[in-house]
Amino acid sequence: MVKLQVKYRDELQFLYETVVDTPVGDILKEVVAIYNGRLKVQRLCSDMEELASHGVVIPHEMQGLTDEQVHELKLRDEWVEKCVPSGGYVESKDPIGRRNGRAPNEKMAGVITRTVSEAKAEISKKQAEASVCVTQTMIGDALDQLRGASMIVYPMGLPPHDPVRMEIENREDLTGTQASQEVIDPALAQLWWAGKELQHDKALQEYVGKNEKTKIVVKLNKRGLGAPAREPICTxxxxxxxxxxxxxxxxxxxxxxxxxxxxxxxxxxxxxxxxxxxxxxxxxxxxxx
The missing domain is CATH 1.20.5 (Single alpha-helices involved in coiled-coils or other helix-helix interfaces)
Incomplete structure (x- = not known):
């Protein structure tokens, strides 16, 4: 099996394993899916940590308002009584006024934090240092673990506007966020090696030969940004x-x-x-x- 050290912006992302007769187009499709999947897991982990600390997200029109302003505008969160974490909640006011401040109790918060820690380890860049190749199955398992933890703590489900639920249901809206700059559109993705773009319609062996024990460094890139920087001669x-x-x-x-x-x-x-x-x-x- 050929091992690819996949880099993006000169930073090692993960290891990917394939065979030399695989078309570059198929490799690129899977590599981009894994790359974007890792970003999704990271976003979901971040949102679930906030969920464990300060409860669910309140409606957009109430975010950032003080209690007095909410009362004056006669706004009401219809989900506050519907989405109560298992075992009750503890008061933990959100300093930025985005969540309702009803955090899960210590036991339920522990379920979330442990699952988040396991999911992060599953897609960590340290996996590459340990020569562990990341697959789409691993990404799917991490997402399933996070989904399961949210269902344990909130069996009734989360509000439709909560980012955790939106990520789980693949409805996330990244427009105008930094995260949108990190995601790679598969239609614009490129794979580079040895200073040249690998063509989608060619097999990998046309570039690296037929030795299945080959290990190379490839770089993900977005079309229109020009060639990525070459690898330095020495680290x-x-x-x-x-x-x-x-x-x-x-x-x-x-x-x-x-x-x-x-x-x-x-x-x-x-x-x-x-x-x-x-x-x-x-x-x-x-x-x-």
Whole structure:
């Protein structure tokens, strides 16, 4: 199996495994699905952490308003009594006024936080460091775990406007958010290796050969952004090591130069003709020009 180290914007994202006779178009489709799936899991984890801390999201027209303003405008959250977490709730006011402040109790919050931690580990970039290849099945399992945790804590379901429910039902609206800049449209996706774009209609082996034990670094890119930067000749760690070796060599040369100090040759005691001069009575002769 060929292993691809998938990078985006010079940052390692995950490892992907395939065979050399697979069309590049099929590889790209699955790689983009995994990349976008990891982003979805990350967004869902973030929203569920907020859910565990401050309860469900209130209607958009009430967000950011004070209690007095809500009362003056005669606004009402019809979901506040419908969506009560299992085992009751604890008061935990949301400082940004986005959630209703009815957080799950410690036991139910623990269910969410443990599941979030497991899901994050499933799609973590550390998986690549441990040579674990990420698959769409792993992404699906992580999403199922998060969905299951939300159903345990809120068996009646979440409000339709809550981002956790929207993510689970694939209704998320990322318009105008930073997250929308990170997602890659499959129609605009490109895969680059060795400074050239891999063509969709060609098999991977036309680029890397037929050796199934090959391991290469590929880069995801969006069409229209030009070619991604080439891989550096050496890593930052290798650069640091080379600088350290050069410094050590420089220090060694300094010590050698100090050890080879020949200034003593100018001293009287080192004069090889001193005895002869002494016999001839010329040891104290001063020469004048």
């Amino acid at each position: 930052e760690e290798q650069k640091k090591q080379m600088m350290l070796d050069a410094y050590r060599r420089q220090e060694q040369l300094k010590k050698l130069e100090e050890g080879n100090d020949e200034s003593y040759l100018d001293s009287d005691w080192s004069d090889s003709t001193a005895l002869k001069k002494n016999f001839h009575g010329m040891s104290n002769v001063k020469w004048r020009m």
